[in-house]
Amino acid sequence: MTKLKLNLGPQHPSTHGVLRLILELEGEKILSCEPDVGYLHRGMEKMAERLSYVQYLPLVDRIDYLAGFFYSELMCRTVEKALNLEISDKVRAIRVMMLELNRIASHLLWIGAFLMDLGATSPFFYAFREREMILKYFEKVTGQRMMNNYFVFGGVRRDIFDLEDVENILATLEKKVPDYEKLITENPIFLQRTRGKGILLKEVALNSSITGVNLRASGFDLDFRKRDKLYCGFYFEPVVLEGTDAWSRYKARVLEIIESSNIVRQALEYLKKEGELNQSLINPLNIKLPEGEYYSEIEAPRGLASLYIKSTNEKTPYRLKWRTPSFYAVNLLRKILVGEYLNDAIAIAGSLDIILPEVDK
Amino acid sequence: MNWENFKNIFSDVETKGDKLIVKTNIAKTIDFIKNNYHFDVLKNITAVDLKEQGVELIYHLFNVEDEEELLVSILVNDVAESVSKIFDSAVADEKEIYDLFGVKFIGNDELKRLYMPETWEGHPLKKDYVENDERLNWNDKA
DSSP: OOEEEEEEOSSOGGGSSSOEEEEEEETTEEEEEEEEOOTTOOOHHHHHTTSOHHHHHHHHGGGSTTSHHHHHHHHHHHHHHHHTOOOOHHHHHHHHHHHHHHHHHHHHHHHHHHHHHTTOOHHHHHHHHHHHHHHHHHHHHHSOSSSOOOEETTEESSOOOOHHHHHHHHHHHHHHHHHHIIIIITOHHHHHHHTTOSOOOHHHHHHTTOOTHHHHTTTOOOOGGGGOGGGTTOOOOOOOOSOOSHHHHHHHHHHHHHHHHHHHHHHHHHHHHOOSOOOOOOOGGGOOOOSEEEEEEEEETTEEEEEEEEEOSSSSOSEEEEEOHHHHHHHHHHHHTTTSBHHHHHHHHHHTTOOHHHHHO | OOOHHHHHHOTTOEEETTEEEEOSOHHHHHHHHHHHHOOOEEEEEEEEEOGGGOEEEEEEEEETTTTEEEEEEEEEBSEEEOOTTTOTTHHHHHHHHHHHHOOEEETOTTOOOSSSOTTOOSOTTSTTOOOOOGGGGHHHHO
């Protein structure tokens, strides 16, 4: 049979941004896949070398616009670590609440977009309806729906309010998530498109540096929130499934929404009792990190994100490096798509929850 | 962690802070660490341009069983050994470092520019990189 080279993307609607895959096909079977990224490269790391820390802070949300809080937190955390700033428990609770709400919003968008990729239109609207509530709350508190720029070095930009909105969100999720499950999880068409597709064994996942939900859906229990000081005192169980296929990655995300809302509830109960906001703010204009290397990490919705800063006691970092989880998921496509059929390619790539601004940095 | 055995085999290895500094044979060292100490994940490779000294490559290794971290670092000039045969994730990291720092990795067959166009001159994250993109000087032209 003749071989065919097929160009998928970069403007394909289901590549979630601008991912280009060069596929080699024999009939409908994929022989090899070569991802081509960089269409969204903004030089995040180069820009950091010219901007002071406070100038760079609003930019970091844009690394992953669906989970901006996580990158904000990472940046703040690294600077706080370098300057020995302690954050108060109330700030910690606010941050955890916002992060987990952000995680829920990100997973909801993924569910909608993934089902859209598979050709089901209605779940997209249901997922966006709930996500909208979260974004409305973000807008109320931070002034922005996405890319909130809410965390600052040593605290948060303003105190939290209208906690009953969060309670509303949780109550709605509690009602609606079982609805998704009824609508999607056991749907025969959905099962046929995802069951047994895109098998990712845990050895392969570890070797390819895959973390987060994708790894946990392959039966490996590794959640960086468990070793995270920020989450100290919050009780949760990482969602671990043995399925290894696209379906379990979907299921794991649905379960993680429930798990995250449990964490939000704990933070909420704490914040209701807490009084005034205590912050250890510093003058952001004069921030100079002491000479040395600083490294911190966080469990973002797509996996492990980390930040490395090398400082030479200047106003700008000498070198700043992001580790983004989707970067490795795109790299994995080279392997995971081989031997699969072309019509499953989108389902498999979609199930890994790749977001391109994060890959291109 | 028992490093005795390790130090016998690799005599030129130093520790500095929490970093293991390797002079040569990075691929062999990392392979040994992976197989004998169960560092099964290479979180990422960070490159830092240290001007005259060369480029420092920092390998962030992670032991998933004991949840232990290890940083292995090496100084290179333009050419380095690839670890892509040991860790598949390194393929992407090495591509990125080649693109932004110009370090060539021997043994990585898929090495090419990742973000910048193939025809781009220079490597943007090098400290001696000069921006000669004509679009930046659009104002002078008129």
